Amino acid sequence: MSVSELQNDIIKKLLTIEDSRTLTLFKEMLQNCISKEGYQVSDLEKNLISESLEEYKKGHVLSSETIYKRNEEWLKE
Numbered sequence: 001m002s003v004s005e006l007q008n009d010i011i012k013k014l015l016t017i018e019d020s021r022t023l024t025l026f027k028e029m030l031q032n033c034i035s036k037e038g039y040q041v042s043d044l045e046k047n048l049i050s051e052s053l054e055e056y057k058k059g060h061v062l063s064s065e066t067i068y069k070r071n072e073e074w075l076k077e
Helices: 003-014 020-034 043-057 064-076
Strands: none
């Protein structure tokens, strides 16, 4: 498929989307792809990363196995 065919296909699909949240997220993704700056981490994301790092440094971590077991138990409920 050529670039112009891909562009036309994407445009057709976009025109069928009526959910504003989906369109907003798609627009942001496109802006990040086009922008030379790349993705900008928000203050909220920076805070979440800092909190997670502090928890990790304190040893408050769970193994993948523990997480999988919890998820399986939760899915059984």
